[in-house]
Amino acid sequence: MALLIMAAGLAGAGLAVGSLSIRKQATWCAALVLLGSFYAGTWLNTADHSPVGDAIILVLAGVLSAVGTALGFAAGQHLATPRPSIEKSQQSEDGPPRWPWLLSDIGILSAALVVAIVGIAALIAMLHIAGAAPAPERSKLQIDALKYGLGIFAAAGALAALLLALRRQRLSEHSHTLELRRQQHVESSAEQTRQLELHRQQHSENDATERRITELYTKAVEQLGHAEAAVRLGGLYALERLAQNTLSQRQTIVNVLCAYLRMPYAPPELLDSTNFTDSLEPAAASDLTGVTGNVRQPHQELQVRLTAQRILQAHLTRPFDNDPDGEALEPDPSTTFWPKIDLDLAGATLVDWNLWYGEVGACSFSRATFVGSTEFMGTTFSDTAWFDGASFLGDASFDDATFLGIARFDKALFSKKARFGRALFAGAAGFDGNAVFTEVRFLDEVDFEGADFQKVGRFDHALFTGQANFRHTKHHYPPSFKQSSVSLGTPRHDAWPIPLRVEPDGVVGCLVQE
Incomplete structure (x- = not known):
């Protein structure tokens, strides 16, 4: 029992001294020496010691102290080594594995050495005990001492083999993990390469599409300037197809069509009319009579312009199943309706303009000439609508039209009937919403029956040649x-919205509010 206590004490003390010596605690080495001297002195002072036993005890004490110190020194180094940060550990995951101290070379060697020393110490101790036993039992005890001592010594090899097998298993798992990570890295790199290639391909396709659109647009616009009417018609239809399939180009193409219609032009039947220019403003008459020398055939040019008008009218007409008061439609290549389109037809000559139940954004028909009948029935003007100085040479219908922004008809000329029945003149955010008809000349009947003026309706300086109907x-x-x-x-049967009386002044009568 004393031998076991001494072995445990010296080994533990050596382990402690080795662990602390790494931190420069040299005083612990002196404590170990004193502890070993204490155990040795205690043994030497006993009555049962012998020279052989003294030698065994001194060797055993020295070996246990040395082994304990070596193990403690290795453990102290392991504990004193700074732990790597998370980033560094992640960076070294793909490198050699970091083994636990027990699975390192020095750990396996130390563990095997400890077990071997314990086996040797046990063998020596048991042989010493067997040598002091009575003769009849000495042989048997010596055989048992050899058997158990060598068995413990052999266990050192078994322990080393077990630790090596465990390290080999850990190495295999680490290699498998590295292989999985390598495969994931390869797959991730392949996916990134594929995405990059798709992005590059999409970019190339977009560039090719843009170039194709630009080429088609340029070619179609060039066709509009051709002398042959058939070529100009082909250019119009090419622009229509391009606008239908390319949402971003719709407004641009509409602007091109409007610019074409704004070019000076007079229909052939009007040029032959002696009374045509008499009914127009002087500026408008000079514009139209100045284009008679155009090399283009007037009848063919008329068909080209009618085609341009029909393209606009066809794509600005709301679908019949769409509620104008419902949710606004968004541009869609699958539908022929083009919402949110602005028109600039200022000064244009339009023949038989027919836009039933259409919808336009900001539009300008300032100083435009409407030849033949003009139809805006049920059309919604979602932004400003400018008809100032426009000339309507035929019947003009704005029945059920809705003006959500400001509507200006000042200095407009209505040569024949003008109908605004049930029209709505409503203000919109950012506009005053006034319906302005100042200095308008209504040369035939004018009908505003059922119209709704949500802002001020101005008819200052207007001339009503025919009957004026403002009922309801x-x-x-x-x-x-x-x-x-x-x-x-002619006899008058007017219906005014407010009490007005007519004060005769020659062939005209001034309207005076009663």
Whole structure:
């Protein structure tokens, strides 16, 4: 029992001294020497010691102290080694594995050496005990001492083999993990390469598409300037197809069509009419009569312009199943309706313009000439609508039209009937919403029956040659008829929105509010 206590004490003390010596605690080495001297002195002072036993005890004490110190020194080094940060450990995951101390070379060697020393110490101790036993039992005890001592010594090899097998298993698992990571890295790199290639291919396709669109657009615009009507018609249809399939080009192509219609032009039947230019403003008459020398055939050019008008009218007409008061439609290549389109037809000559139940954004028909009948029935003007200075040479219908922004008809000329029945003149955010008809000349009947003026309706300086019908109109603000007049050449049966009387002044009568 004393031998076991001494072995445990010296081994533990050596382990402690080795662990602390790494931190420069040299005083612990002296403590180990003193502890070993204490155990040795205690043994030497006993009555049962012998020279052989003394030698065995001194060797055993020295070996246990040395082994314990070596193990403690190795453990101290392991504990004192700074732990790598997470980033460094992640960076070294693909490198050699970091073994636990027990699975390192020094750990396996130390463990095997400890077991071997314990076996040797046990063998020596048991042989010493067997040598002091009575003769009859000495042989048997010596055989047992050899058997158990050598068995413990052999266990050192078994322990080393077990630790090596465990390290080999850990190495195999680490290699498998590295292989999986390598495969994941390869797959990730392949996926990144594939995405990059798809992005490059998509970019190339977009570039090719843009180039193709530019080429088609340029070619179609060039065709519009050709002398042959058939070539110009082909250019119009090419632009229509391009706008239908390319949402981003719709407004641009509409602008091109509007620019074509704004070019000076007079229909052939009007050029032959002696009374045509007499009914126009002087500027408009000079514009139209100045194009008679155009090399283009007037009848063929008329067909080209009618085609341009029909393209606009066809794509600005709302679908019949769409509720104009419902949710606004968004541009879609699968539908022929082109929403949110602005029109600039200022100064254009339009023949038999027919836009039933259409929808346009901001539009300008300033100083435009409408030849033949003009139809805007049920059309919604979602932004400003400018008809100032426009000339309507035929019947003009704005029945059920909706003006959500400002509507200006000042200085417009209505040569024949003008109908605004049930039209809605409503203000919109950012606009005053006034319906302006100042200095308008209504040369035939004008019908505003059922119209709704949500802002001020101004008819100042207007001339009503034919009958004026304002029955059942709604005025949220009092309308204005300052210095307006009517023709007295025919019996009048007018229906005014406010009490007005006619004061004769020659062939005309001034409207005066009662």
